[in-house]
Amino acid sequence: MEKREIIKRLINFLKGITKRCLIIDTNNTEGMSKLTLNILVKEFTTPLNIAIVSPSEKFFKEIFPTAKDGIKLNMNYSVGVHKISFYIFEKSFVKTPPKDTEILIVYPIDGIKDRDLLKVLDGSKKMKKAILLADSIKDISKTFKKFNVDFFSLKPHEDVSYYDVMKQKLFDIK
Numbered sequence: 001m002e003k004r005e006i007i008k009r010l011i012n013f014l015k016g017i018t019k020r021c022l023i024i025d026t027n028n029t030e031g032m033s034k035l036t037l038n039i040l041v042k043e044f045t046t047p048l049n050i051a052i053v054s055p056s057e058k059f060f061k062e063i064f065p066t067a068k069d070g071i072k073l074n075m076n077y078s079v080g081v082h083k084i085s086f087y088i089f090e091k092s093f094v095k096t097p098p099k100d101t102e103i104l105i106v107y108p109i110d111g112i113k114d115r116d117l118l119k120v121l122d123g124s125k126k127m128k129k130a131i132l133l134a135d136s137i138k139d140i141s142k143t144f145k146k147f148n149v150d151f152f153s154l155k156p157h158e159d160v161s162y163y164d165v166m167k168q169k170l171f172d173i174k
Helices: 003-015 029-043 057-063 091-095 114-123 142-147 162-173
Strands: 021-025 049-054 077-079 082-088 103-106 129-134 149-153
Touching: 003 029, 003 129, 029 049, 029 057, 029 082, 029 103, 029 129, 049 057, 091 114, 103 114
Parallel strands: 021 129, 021 149, 049 082, 049 103, 103 129
Antiparallel strands: 077 082
């Protein structure tokens, strides 16, 4: 899938009203996080409360390597008209997720229990959209079906050989 198609699909999801949750399977969760934030900042002019949640602080450093003093958790940062806050996905977060979050980005969801993620999705009353980024997911868990989930994978299909993928990349370069 080309970058243009990915951007179009993200924008359609964020502006659409039928889907509430988007799960993206990608080898580049860091790049998808950055792309999603750029789209939110550039495409949406009404103020949004965005929460970025991760199992570890190291993932925040991957997205924002130039943050001088690191990223302060549970604090709002102003980015354009939006407010962005960062949280670690732990038991206290699951028990009391931020109530004012409108857009939730969880990066990566690998290793997070489905039931804990569901508690957060249910607990955020103002949440309009959730974007869940995964490194390795085969199928959408049945527990997410009630959120009317959209899913797409940016990885090559398993039935495609490494040789075929590399041959196509070489062809694309020409």
